[in-house]
Amino acid sequence: GQQLNQSPQSMFIQEGEDVSMNCTSSSIFNTWLWYKQDPGEGPVLLIALYKAGELTSNGRLTAQFGITRKDSFLNISASIPSDVGIYFCAGPRDTGNQFYFGTGTSLTVIP
Amino acid sequence: DTGVSQDPRHKITKRGQNVTFRCDPISEHNRLYWYRQTLGQGPEFLTYFQNEAQLEKSRLLSDRFSAERPKGSFSTLEIQRTEQGDSAMYLCAQDTGELFFGEGSRLTVL
Numbered sequence: 001g002q003q004l005n006q007s008p009q010s011m012f013i014q015e016g017e018d019v020s021m022n023c024t025s026s027s028i029f030n031t032w033l034w035y036k037q038d039p040g041e042g043p044v045l046l047i048a049l050y051k052a053g054e055l056t057s058n059g060r061l062t063a064q065f066g067i068t069r070k071d072s073f074l075n076i077s078a079s080i081p082s083d084v085g086i087y088f089c090a091g092p093r094d095t096g097n098q099f100y101f102g103t104g105t106s107l108t109v110i111p
Numbered sequence: 112d113t114g115v116s117q118d119p120r121h122k123i124t125k126r127g128q129n130v131t132f133r134c135d136p137i138s139e140h141n142r143l144y145w146y147r148q149t150l151g152q153g154p155e156f157l158t159y160f161q162n163e164a165q166l167e168k169s170r171l172l173s174d175r176f177s178a179e180r181p182k183g184s185f186s187t188l189e190i191q192r193t194e195q196g197d198s199a200m201y202l203c204a205q206d207t208g209e210l211f212f213g214e215g216s217r218l219t220v221l
Binding site for chain 1: 115117142144146151152153154155156159166167200202204206209210211212213214215217
């Protein structure tokens with residue numbers, strides 16, 4: 001089953017607004033990955049985080065690895081229509097090699 | 112384009128038939144994962160290979176499922192005697208330090 005909780009489950013925003021979503025776990029993770037998935041396609045990696053407290057940007061996207069190693073945040077600034085999709089967090093637990101995925105945040109951008 | 116190729120992209124089959132999916136990763140010598148994703152859910156781990164060795168299998172992988180990675184290159188996932196509950200997107204991913212997915216193979220069992 002799912003190991004990671006994402007919130008919010010869905011978001012409807014106006015184009016140009018900033019977006020923030022987060023992911024929490026009851027277990028410690030040693031890596032956090034953020035993906036975007038379009039309908040009918042595989043997830044595409046957006047940002048990878050490897051160190052507690054790390055803040056990493058990729059264009060309009062910024063993600064942070066929580067200090068407790070049990071959470072991560074993804075922010076999207078100045079949203080545009082092509083940001084529409086489902087965003088997943090993922091990572092391997094500290095004790096294993098298996099990557100777990102969150103339940104996803106569905107983003108809708110209204111032009 | 113991650114370079115991870117999956118075939119076929121779509122498969123429609125009747126219940127009870129066998130299906131096979133193929134994954135061609137970027138590199139021969141890294142970890143390769145299979146995931147299953149149903150509508151509205153995140154990907155769920157099925158199994159992974161280190162080279163040709165299958166090192167871990169999920170409880171989701173019933174005895175009707177079998178995966179292989181001969182010679183540590185491409186991998187196949189076979190589902191025997193398909194059931195309607197097997198309808199899902201089957202995703203292959205390669206771990207090169209980060210997990211890169213293919214485009215997926217969508218299975219519909221009628």
